[in-house]
Amino acid sequence: MTKHEFNIKIQNIVASIDLFTSIKLEEMFQRLIDDEAVDISFYPEKFPGVILKIREPKVSSLVFSSGKLVLTGAKSTENVHIGVKTISEILKTVGVIITEEPEIVIQNIVASGNFNKKQLNLELIALWLDHSMYEPEQFPGLIFRLQKPKNVLLLFQSGNLVCTGGKSEKQVHEAVAKTYELLEEINAFDL
Numbered sequence: 001m002t003k004h005e006f007n008i009k010i011q012n013i014v015a016s017i018d019l020f021t022s023i024k025l026e027e028m029f030q031r032l033i034d035d036e037a038v039d040i041s042f043y044p045e046k047f048p049g050v051i052l053k054i055r056e057p058k059v060s061s062l063v064f065s066s067g068k069l070v071l072t073g074a075k076s077t078e079n080v081h082i083g084v085k086t087i088s089e090i091l092k093t094v095g096v097i098i099t100e101e102p103e104i105v106i107q108n109i110v111a112s113g114n115f116n117k118k119q120l121n122l123e124l125i126a127l128w129l130d131h132s133m134y135e136p137e138q139f140p141g142l143i144f145r146l147q148k149p150k151n152v153l154l155l156f157q158s159g160n161l162v163c164t165g166g167k168s169e170k171q172v173h174e175a176v177a178k179t180y181e182l183l184e185e186i187n188a189f190d191l
Helices: 025-032 077-093 122-128 169-185
Strands: 009-018 038-042 049-055 058-064 068-074 103-114 132-134 142-146 151-155 160-166
Touching (some): 025 038, 025 049, 025 058, 049 077, 058 077, 103 169, 122 132, 142 169
Antiparallel strands (some): 058 068, 103 160, 132 142, 151 160
């Protein structure tokens, strides 16, 4: 497999977290509402969780009374772990008892990049690659569902791409490299 650089940049990671504890949301909200280190919102009549945003790393989290969280906005898996640690520390300061190591599961990684600024022939790709969909009158990009690793890529004529569905940063890079190889095989790059 040839090694290519595709300028892949992680845009967002979504992770689910289990703190294995229960959280009194109303109490947590009341104790953090005036804390300048966080932004916090709670509308129990509209949504069953607290929205908690921290600045470093810049992530948002939905916090539920079950002790489960959904974290978004991280730009690396390292920042997911740092964000969970920071949020756990904040929760401990308002009386939440956390005794177990949090379980963190990466649900989705969204990344963007390009194929070394090479232009793509989207009509050719749609014709030759299974699991691709191209309807230029609806959307200017081609949707390609890579089967292994299981990711979805949006490919644009400019050579730019968006990769979604990754479960690790390594998997995102593998998906882009595999897609590049498939595109090379069918001569999909315009010169």
